[in-house]
Amino acid sequence: MTQNQPSASSREAVDEGPNPLGLNGIEFIEYATSKPQALGQVLEHMGFRPIARHRSREVLLYRQGDINVIVNAHSSGAVLTEQPVITAIALRVRDAAAAHRRALERGAWAVPARVEVMELNIPAIHGVGTSRIYFVDRYKEFSIYDVDFTPIPTVDQRPRAIAGLHLFGIVQYIGNDRTDDWTEFYGALFGFLSLPDAQRFGIMPKGRILQSPCRGFFFQLIEPEPGVLDIEDDEGLQRIGLGTPDVPVAIEALRGRGVEFVSSRETHPELRGALTRTMMGSVTFELVHNERALAQG
Amino acid sequence: MSQFEGNVDDFGMDTISLAGPLEAKLAAIRAAGFNQVMLAARDLVGHADGWRAAVAAVKASGLRVTGFQVLRDFEGLSGHLHEYKVDIAKSMLEMCHALDCRLLLACSSTSVHASEDPQVLIRDLRKLAMLAIPMGIKVAYEALSWGRTINEFPQAWDIVSQADMPNLGLGFDSFHMFATNTPLADLELLDPEKIFLVQLADFMWNEIKSVEERIATARHFRVFPGEGVHSRDLAALTLKLHQLGYRGDYSFEVFNDDYQQMPLETVAQRARRSAVWLGESVLRRSVPLPNRMRLKQPIRG
Numbered sequence: 001m002t003q004n005q006p007s008a009s010s011r012e013a014v015d016e017g018p019n020p021l022g023l024n025g026i027e028f029i030e031y032a033t034s035k036p037q038a039l040g041q042v043l044e045h046m047g048f049r050p051i052a053r054h055r056s057r058e059v060l061l062y063r064q065g066d067i068n069v070i071v072n073a074h075s076s077g078a079v080l081t082e083q084p085v086i087t088a089i090a091l092r093v094r095d096a097a098a099a100h101r102r103a104l105e106r107g108a109w110a111v112p113a114r115v116e117v118m119e120l121n122i123p124a125i126h127g128v129g130t131s132r133i134y135f136v137d138r139y140k141e142f143s144i145y146d147v148d149f150t151p152i153p154t155v156d157q158r159p160r161a162i163a164g165l166h167l168f169g170i171v172q173y174i175g176n177d178r179t180d181d182w183t184e185f186y187g188a189l190f191g192f193l194s195l196p197d198a199q200r201f202g203i204m205p206k207g208r209i210l211q212s213p214c215r216g217f218f219f220q221l222i223e224p225e226p227g228v229l230d231i232e233d234d235e236g237l238q239r240i241g242l243g244t245p246d247v248p249v250a251i252e253a254l255r256g257r258g259v260e261f262v263s264s265r266e267t268h269p270e271l272r273g274a275l276t277r278t279m280m281g282s283v284t285f286e287l288v289h290n291e292r293a294l295a296q297g
Numbered sequence: 298m299s300q301f302e303g304n305v306d307d308f309g310m311d312t313i314s315l316a317g318p319l320e321a322k323l324a325a326i327r328a329a330g331f332n333q334v335m336l337a338a339r340d341l342v343g344h345a346d347g348w349r350a351a352v353a354a355v356k357a358s359g360l361r362v363t364g365f366q367v368l369r370d371f372e373g374l375s376g377h378l379h380e381y382k383v384d385i386a387k388s389m390l391e392m393c394h395a396l397d398c399r400l401l402l403a404c405s406s407t408s409v410h411a412s413e414d415p416q417v418l419i420r421d422l423r424k425l426a427m428l429a430i431p432m433g434i435k436v437a438y439e440a441l442s443w444g445r446t447i448n449e450f451p452q453a454w455d456i457v458s459q460a461d462m463p464n465l466g467l468g469f470d471s472f473h474m475f476a477t478n479t480p481l482a483d484l485e486l487l488d489p490e491k492i493f494l495v496q497l498a499d500f501m502w503n504e505i506k507s508v509e510e511r512i513a514t515a516r517h518f519r520v521f522p523g524e525g526v527h528s529r530d531l532a533a534l535t536l537k538l539h540q541l542g543y544r545g546d547y548s549f550e551v552f553n554d555d556y557q558q559m560p561l562e563t564v565a566q567r568a569r570r571s572a573v574w575l576g577e578s579v580l581r582r583s584v585p586l587p588n589r590m591r592l593k594q595p596i597r598g
Binding site for chain 2: 105106107108109126127128175178180181182183184185188189235
């Protein structure tokens with residue numbers, strides 16, 4: 001990034017406040033797979049609906065409530081695997097270009113854009129593993145999907161969420177002794193803060209939880225179990241956490257749609273949360289009890 | 298080489314001590330009983346079949362890569378000079394990552410174009426460390442004794458502490474400490490967890506009178522620990538680091554023009570003698586149990 005004019009930050013310290021990017025939730029989460037129809041079926045069981053197609057690539061947009069999930073089967077260089085992988089998170093920010101610039105100034109790696117005709121240039125940086133983090137500022141009056149996607153005819157563009165499901169967070173698997181590194185990454189680049197160890201949600205309490213500066217969602221960082229040999233260093237985005245004000249109702253509704261849950265020996269764990277069985281070898285969803293829910297939607 | 302002939306696991310050679318092609322260096326280091334090697338970017342980019350072939354050769358050697366060196370003159374620059382150095386840093390990080398190496402060595406800037414403002418140095422080192430985070434690489438920042446602003450390890454430590462990045466720590470080179478006569482007691486300042494690498498070297502004269510002589514000595518006349526006149530100080534330094542709780546790697550950072558004219562096996566044997574002396578006589582390391590597995594530490598905090 002070449003800058004002829006010295007940035008203000010190099011001349012005087014300006015307190016950016018707790019939410020320097022104006023972060024305001026997640027616009028979409030993207031999976032990549034060579035089996036987009038199979039993943040589509042999984043998502044539909046979870047209550048998502050396909051609502052739009054990309055204009056030029058094999059990419060589909062699924063939605064329920066305010067959760068957008070993109071299924072990308074367009075192989076651009078990278079080899080797609082059958083097992084779906086979470087390949088991107090798009091953060092809603094005040095000003096995408098400014099957020100991108102700020103991240104690069106602090107040491108993020110830019111993803112070179114490859115824009116085709118009629119497509120938006122969405123600025124992105126590299127995240128964990130092979131994943132990317134996009135910055136999106138068009139999510140109020142206009143949306144990024146208006147340009148890149150064509151709505152699927154006759155399909156409700158705003159399908160209601162099952163049992164008040166909303167995006168709660170993302171679980172990230174990390175290497176040994178990497179918790180502090182990733183805490184610094186999300187803290188310095190986006191303003192995430194660590195929650196105290198006593199504060200946990202759902203039924204999967206391991207690791208460290210980082211709260212977004214908009215307080216709207218969380219990252220959970222999970223290292224390998226102690227005692228695991230020091231070679232298991234694969235890192236990546238592992239699963240999506242969905243919040244619901246009523247976990248048992250959500251379980252009931254999803255079971256009715258064919259979703260299976262991992263059973264637990266604890267008494268009434270379903271009041272706090274639940275975990276779906278792994279589908280397609282890699283896809284699970286975690287349900288987390290969360291009252292905040294619809295108010296922020 | 299049997300394990301009963303001395304425990305040299307903590308020590309490694311540096312390719313800069315040896316002449317010849319990379320494969321020959323790796324083979325000589327391995328044959329002398331070392332398990333680790335410190336690599337320079339030149340080892341990769343200067344390989345006749347390209348840097349990816351060099352990476353393959355390193356992996357085939359079975360040697361663990363102690364660290365990758367050296368990023369120079371990174372911090373304190375502005376405008377296009379800064380952008381240029383960021384590109385150099387990224388390129389080095391990519392090579393380091395390809396080697397499965399977890400440590401990049403960066404030494405303090407000697408550039409007259411670099412700022413002396415500690416806040417600028419801190420900002421740039423934070424950025425360098427951030428660039429390294431997604432790749433799982435740690436950055437060891439070392440005070441060159443002829444660095445412009447940072448030229449003794451307590452200053453480097455101060456910058457590292459203020460930058461406060463989990464993957465930014467200190468690279469410690471005994472040569473520079475002896476050259477500047479920095480007191481051994483200053484080591485007490487350091488958090489052993491944040492010493493990411495210790496490089497050891499001896500040299501042949503007692504005193505270095507000028508900065509020019511210091512640079513010439515550092516680049517041409519170093520010898521392995523125990524071969525020069527600072528053996529006693531090196532032993533004291535190594536023991537002190539051990540007492541502080543340092544349990545990381547020791548690499549022999551020996552630039553020597555004569556070693557460049559000797560058979561690789563001969564130089565590697567000199568390095569081995571040095572490692573055996575430090576491991577057995579100074580640190581009195583016990584021989585490890587067969588099939589010892591390294592288990593991960595419990596998560597702190």
